[in-house]
Amino acid sequence: MTNSMNKPPIWFWIVSVIALVxxxxxxxxxLSQAYETAAYTxxxxxxxxxxxNDLPAWYTALFAIAVFSGAIGCILLLMRKKFAxxxxxxxxxxxxxxxxxxxxIADLNGVDFSANTIMAYIIIVFAAFLAWFASKSNSKGWIH
Known part of the structure; x- marks a missing residue:
């Protein structure tokens, strides 16, 4: 039986901070992409x-949803809130x-994005891990 007052282990905090970073x-x-900063270009x-620049607007919207919900979710993890x-x-x-x-699916017009390809897989795996981690934290009563 879990208790909403269960104290999470130290590694919960370490994972949550790394996830927030x-x-x-x-x-x-x-933000660098949206404002086309020098670091981005x-x-x-x-x-x-x-x-x-030719990718559809919904693609950029998904980017914003993914990163902002992820960042807020990690802050809520650190606050031990279930909505994380x-x-x-x-x-x-x-x-x-x-x-x-x-x-x-995207038409990359034969342009090489091999470095981005590796990062795309890492992003999916890390996002899946964080969703699992939050679910596990909830079931253990570390977030409430």
Missing amino acids: WNGLGVHGY DAYTADQLEVM KSLLILSFIAATIQMVYFLF
Whole structure:
């Protein structure tokens, strides 16, 4: 039987902080792309930027949903709030749809995005882990 006052182990806090940093980097990436900062534009070739700019608006919206729900979900994990689970599941769903589109459906016009391909898989795996972690934390009574 779980108790809503169960004290989480130290590794819960470590994972939650690492997850917040990870999602914070995602928020930074989204804002850099949205405002076309030098850090964003310098990371891509002209051909890659053209492809990125041609992606549909819903793709960019999924990016925002994934990173902001993930970051807020991680903050709620640290606050031990149950709503973290819902936000991290939403983040996983949005990130997965976004990455599947990028990996298998989007017309990349033959432009090489091999470094992004590896990161896309890492993003899906990490988002799945965080959704599982929040669900497990909920079932253990670490979040309430």
